[in-house]
Amino acid sequence: MSADNQTAPREQFTGQVGFILSAIGSAVGLGNIWRFPGVAYENGGGAFLVPYLIALLTAGIPILFLDYAIGHRFRGGAPQAFRRIKGWLESLGWFQVMICIVIAVYYAAVVAWAASFFVYSFGLDWGDDPQAFFFGEHLQLADVGGADPWLTFDFVAAVLIPLVLVWVVVIAVLAAGVVKGVQRANIVFIPLLLVAFGALVVRALTLDGAAEGLNALFTPQWDALGDPDVWIAAYGQIFFSLSVAFGIMITYASYRRRRSNMTGPGLVVAFSNSGFEMLAGLGVFSALGFLALEQGVGVGELGIAGVGLAFVTFPAIVSEMPAGALFGALFFGSLVMAGFTSLVSILQVVSAALQEKFALSRTAAVLWLGGVLGTVSVVGFSTTTGLILLDTVDYWVNNMGIVASAILMCVFVVWVYRRAPELRYHLNAVSTTQLGAWWYACVGAIIPVMLGIMLVQTILIRIDEPYGDYDETYLLYAGWGTVALLVVGAIVFWAFRWRGPDLPRAWPPYPPVEDPAVRKEASR
Template sequence: MSESVGSPRRPRLRESFTGRNAFILVAIGSAVGLGNIWRFPYITYENGGGAFLIPYLIALLTAGIPILLFDYAIGYKFRGSPPLAFKRLHPKAETIGWLQVGICFLIAIYYSAIIAWAAMYTWFSLTQAWGDDAEGFFFNEFLQYDAGGTEGTGISVDFVAQVGWPLIAVWAVLLVALATGVRRGITIVSMIGIPLLFLMFILLVGYSLTLEGAAEGLNALFTPDWGALTNGTVWIQAYGQIFFTLSVGFGIMITYASYLKRRSNTSGSGLVVGFTNSSFELLSAIGVFAALGMLAVAGGTAVDEVASSGLGLAFVAFPTIVSEAPASALIGVLFFGGLTLAGLTSQISIMEVVISAVKDKTGWSRVKTVALVGGLIAIISIVLIGGVSGVTILDVVDAFSNNIGIVGGALIAVVMVAWVFRRLDSLAAALNRFGSFKVGPIWKTLLGIVLPVVLSVLLVMDITDKITEGYGGFDTWVLVTFGWGSLAVVIVASVALSLIPWRGASAMHQEDPDQDEAGKETV
């Protein structure tokens, strides 16, 4: 399209979900990810057990739901990807949107690798390919991991076939789903994947509860330590878990809400997504700790000696559980298959932020944007994470993009919108127009005061820790290159991209965000 900015044109309508149910399933698919399965159970166990559920619920109500609705309101009212939505919110706010896109770009590079690993372990579960040494198999035989970044020998990107080829396959599935669009691709994947994911974990939990030692695991998880409630760190952990688990603060919910139909109940949808996500976390915790209890009893050890989080839980502890459990193939397929599905729906949402932003800015077709931008991310991912030092790069980029990038970007967005641009009233009006409940002074107070305080504490704690203690024992040059360096590139790129004019073919000039459904639009 070669039209100039000022020439008349017929408004081009934004893609949309088929209805509210489709949006809810897609939003749940984004929120329910790897962190629900491998992070929440351990965080709960380490921070007071059953008592942790109290600060967790308070954090959900005072931070999680409010910022979820904040993201919904921006996307729903201003009808665009983060850069476009923030640009429409205020002419000087576009950089905030590109910061969120940049963080999604970083996360997308490594997230697909974990999906590929989970898919391979679904297959490995049939034969227990890891043998008697799950840790040695995962790091040495499967990943062929070179920890050069911790030993000063450098980073290697030599291709590892059993990691790289599954990673290529995952990217092929992702790019096809993204290229087919919001209705035919993204929605269909979530409408099939999310019910299947919940079914698999219900079966996993039901089976885990029948294992010998399940009661010991659940007692370890849920026995409350009421003294933990007086520990400020426990409360910070609760707010941190809620913040990370809901996929808020880095553009996903803004992008998805921009695909809502005009007369949508955004506030009601936010409650459904928030409480469904937390319910799945609780379900995952029950299944995981019931299985860990079995492992502890079988090994004659305490639960705290086998409990772990992250990669250690997924690819070391759980394969060991599979080897010890009756009907081992079943429990392995349910766990790793569920991990694969949860990762796929979350990665699609992460990628959609980047695709939607570039598509809006350039006016390119969806297929062209997916091919060029999605293909670029896939190539970077395969080269960096498909090599023998992939775990080092993954670990460092994840630690900096999540704990600093997402939190920092969200803090900037909330403070600027609430205190500089002062747009909370208009966002509240957008939520209240068709919402099933009204937001008002309490919501604005939580966003304008509580959230900035919580996010600032999380951010300062993490930055201070990384500056003084480093991270993971990695060499300083690795942290500077893949950690601080990647964040610096995102910041510079965000400013540069915001300076590029929105041309006539871009989404900025194709749709009026305030056009009422009763007008020209038919969705």
């Protein structure tokens, strides 16, 4: 019996809506809510929208299509898909899986924080000093450096309990499968997220001082367009927010039927992601304008990005406004839903890779990854040093790991093995929106050049000065060690013998086959 006939039917999204909502659920995450407003504010305000839109069209959408084409044509998770391009490129797929593994163990902790603050918001439990509450009572943050330990095993119940619950729920969703688990969760959560965050934005726009906040965000600083760093920031924001180049969209695309429109839904996902970022900017800066007015300070003097925005600044806003408990519940409920759908997509990459490589059942793969990664997550990120470790690992894996993955993908797939014409042909054969030669220029030149500049700039900065004023020895292990873990893990997984079945041949055949009988046989 041929390997093709031994291949079990691949799980598939039930339709276009399920796929689109799942892809949006992956793309729309915590970073959309707390990263975009701050990046836009710091890089030209309204003028930032110009490089942002250009980056979306020349980098975000093209590399999203590259992910879709690889996953849909070669019908596998990242290791399997790259293996079908060239055997040894399976290691690049495992590099992307390792990125997902590292992100998952700390991303779950942030979702757990948001879940805790969702509960806290009903009683405004953070009191008059949200900063002291978050870093002190909630996280019980320890100092790291000098004689202090880099990693403690002093567990914090307020983090430990919700973190365990997050892992239990996400394992249950993954174990249910692509349709009954992943798709169903996104069909429920994404509309709820839109309704909840939409209500939050409407309320924020009616606050006193909202106009001042929006002016701070959208007043254009046109001279910023001459700053190369602003353009790099725009490409970075688009790249990080779309969940591209680390296996998610490759895996999701592999679960679509062979005759499925790919480029149309891709445009919907990309513009929905950017639309949600704009919506987040409206809500966040309207609320910041209100807080600035209440405290008699400028908007720029408030925390406008990152963890501090979500867990310090927003609780302060909630405490000052009428019906603040409802506003807080909407905000932190939105964080939970956005974070949870992204976490599911990240772990689906790992689950799919384990199933395909080692011929595991879905349940076995999910239990393995849930048991191992859940344990690492709890041990590493529910302690008094969890935030410091999270901050460090997040910086290195996002700014170096994912960027390097995208560069390598473009270089080997487009330059070395010259598969771009085949992938473009594939997307055009199954899709309504056709790709032109411009796509080659984007994935073959613009993306690797821009991301290459970002990567070199990041490495030089980190060599020159420590990140976050942390101990340099700590950064060597927790930061650069993370990059080493990605590489070593990819090599180790690649070294194991492939136990899963080979997949059916790629369809449609390339170069195109004109004989109908041959085409029909190839499509089986």
